[in-house]
Amino acid sequence: MQTVVTAKLKLNTTPEQFKALRTTQLAYRDSLNYVSQYAFAHGKMSNAVRLQDATYEEIRLRFHLPSQMACSVPRQVGASYKTLWTKVKNNAVHRKEGKTKKRYKGLDKAPKFISPTLTYQYKKDYTFKKEQQVSILTLEGRVIVPYTGYNKHVALIQRGAEIGASKLWYDKPKKQFYLLVSLEIETADPTPETHKQVAGVDVGMRYLAVTATMQGDCTFHSGKQIVPKANHSARLRKRLQKKGTRSATRRLVAISGRERRLKQNTNHVVSKRIVLQHPQSLIGLEHLTDIRERTKRRKGKNAKQRKANRTFSKWSFAELHSMIAYKALLHRSMAIKVDANSTSQACPKCGHTCKENRPNKGLLFVCQNCQYTLHADLVGARNIAMRTLLIRQDWIGTGLLSVRAFCVGR
Structure with missing residues (x-):
């Protein structure tokens, strides 16, 4: 491979x-x-x-x-x-x-x-x-x-x-x-025998990545120190663009490079930690293609709504996924894409899915059917892990990765 x-x-x-x-x-x-x-x-x-x-x-x-x-x-x-x-x-x-x-x-x-x-x-x-x-x-x-x-x-x-x-x-x-x-x-060709463990990775802004396994292990990779710096760069960039002088343009170039390096370094660190924590595993990632078209976004022109849209569109999740994918192959693991639909709204215990499972779209997940309560991002990671497990079971039975799974890095 x-x-x-x-x-x-x-x-x-x-x-x-x-x-x-x-x-x-x-x-x-x-x-x-x-x-x-x-x-x-x-x-x-x-x-x-x-x-x-x-x-x-x-x-x-x-x-x-x-x-x-x-x-x-x-x-x-x-x-x-x-x-x-x-x-x-x-x-x-x-x-x-x-x-x-x-x-x-x-x-x-x-x-x-x-x-x-x-x-x-x-x-x-x-x-x-x-x-x-x-x-x-x-x-x-x-x-x-x-x-x-x-x-x-x-x-x-x-x-x-x-x-x-x-x-x-x-x-x-x-x-x-x-x-x-x-x-x-x-690299060695992956097989179900060499990839016995599965892990799910949920990406977001409060936590850049949350991982979960079928054994109940979980890890939170916080963006608490990174997101404020990105927000500061956005505010500074807005003021410089409004000023429009040559010196402001030079500062914009410097800020752009600094922000890009910050994100790239953070993604490198997070992806390396995830891969080293899950050796010889099948790592499930969300299929986020066309996510902006498939999700409802805040509408309006006030500052709060603009900030919310900017927050959800500025981090390079695709870059984080690609880094996890190639690092996984170098460490005898493999990353695949799974369906991302309703991963944070579906109950991992009873399967009930509705928007009301996340009150006020916050970090708390409360199932309206069985009252199962957990961190919402961890719920998303567990659902991704279970969907990855289904793909691995299908892989064992057929000898081929399911057409629903997209193997990253091949």
Whole structure:
């Protein structure tokens, strides 16, 4: 079974190499916007082959990109348009079913690529050399740059791990280039015999994650110290956006990076704790796709309602799920997605499900049928654990994971 991890390599460039990489990066971004405008003008085209046939020569002439990069640009734009078309179609279905009244506007104008992140293909645009050096293609030819990184990732690269595409990422505040390399690692294929335990993970804001097992064990990972910092960043960002000066814009960039690092570090810590607590287990995660369309949100324009909507939409739960998934595979466990419908409203004892089971939508769960009382987030985690157990039992009987379960990380 293949597991994909991303190695973040710091490039130690000279001033000449820095200039060459930056020029290449900006030319790549300009070519993305050119192809995006072309695709929008020709029926919002998402076919990468047709885009490449129509724009390849112009990309080479106008932006002077090497051949492989000129092929990567239409593929990236085509993939972006396919994603937008999928969102448009899903939005149409949700509007027809009455789940939302909002029309998705992602294709009302041509998508604009702002980030200068550049995609490289292994053995075509970049290759690794001896003594921790990497050869990278630029508009002026190849440059050989020394790199540093996490020791385990560097060891995987040097031992001949299967290397995929990479991204050249520029940290603007630090004026530093990083190469984000995808590595495929071989892990043992999971079986019901190797994954005898199950655990459920419920995510939220009061508690970033709550885990529960069928043996009654539970763990709460609080967001008490993190959420106030995120709220402070939101208030500060609002004031700076209102001010609108150049110095305010620079502060916004710094705040954005700090908040992103805070969330990423927190998700890393929480996911690592969860995986280490449940070795050789089947870890159930909520299937949160289209959760904003499937749940009723507060409506209105007063400060309390805006704060509630911001609170529920700002934390990166998908990132936390992805970190749990790949760390689980590295520790001989596996994460799967289960149905998230009514996990915090269904009684784990008698199965009675209704909104009244959570008085005032608070942290207390009180079953209106059997009066079973428990912490609401723990109820959600236990329900997820039971649904994960059902999938494991079906796995034992059929030898295949149920089609209802989505295996993360495969």
